[in-house]
Amino acid sequence: MSDLLVEVYTNKDCSCCTHSSIASNSVCETCTDACEIITRVNEDVPFSFKEVDIRKDDDLFRRYKDDIPTIFINGKKAFKFKVDEEEFRKRVRKELIKNSLMRMWDKKTHIS
Numbered sequence: 001m002s003d004l005l006v007e008v009y010t011n012k013d014c015s016c017c018t019h020s021s022i023a024s025n026s027v028c029e030t031c032t033d034a035c036e037i038i039t040r041v042n043e044d045v046p047f048s049f050k051e052v053d054i055r056k057d058d059d060l061f062r063r064y065k066d067d068i069p070t071i072f073i074n075g076k077k078a079f080k081f082k083v084d085e086e087e088f089r090k091r092v093r094k095e096l097i098k099n100s101l102m103r104m105w106d107k108k109t110h111i112s
Helices: 020-024 029-044 058-064 085-110
Strands: 005-010 048-053 070-073 076-080
Touching (some): 005 029, 029 048, 029 085, 070 085, 076 085
Parallel strands (some): 005 048
Antiparallel strands (some): 005 070, 070 076
16 A cells, blocks of 8 residues: 555544535535545545544544645645545545655665
């Protein structure tokens, strides 16, 4: 598996969301769509995927309650609300290349 980590900040209790899933008390349509796109890309491109429920951390909830889903790629905010699949693929591939180059650089500098 890769060192690349994609995190999706979601709210498992979408009472603050305006989507139709409020009544069912489940993850909203926007969060579901984002996770489906990320999962689809993950079938082709290797990375670790973690869904983070902001309700489990008061600080995360305070910071992201109005900005779900928020998607991070290797700790950097990449998308908010909507994930464009092609742009997501490009960003993930770019990070994978960057990680590979950094590993090669580390090996090269430590071989002396």
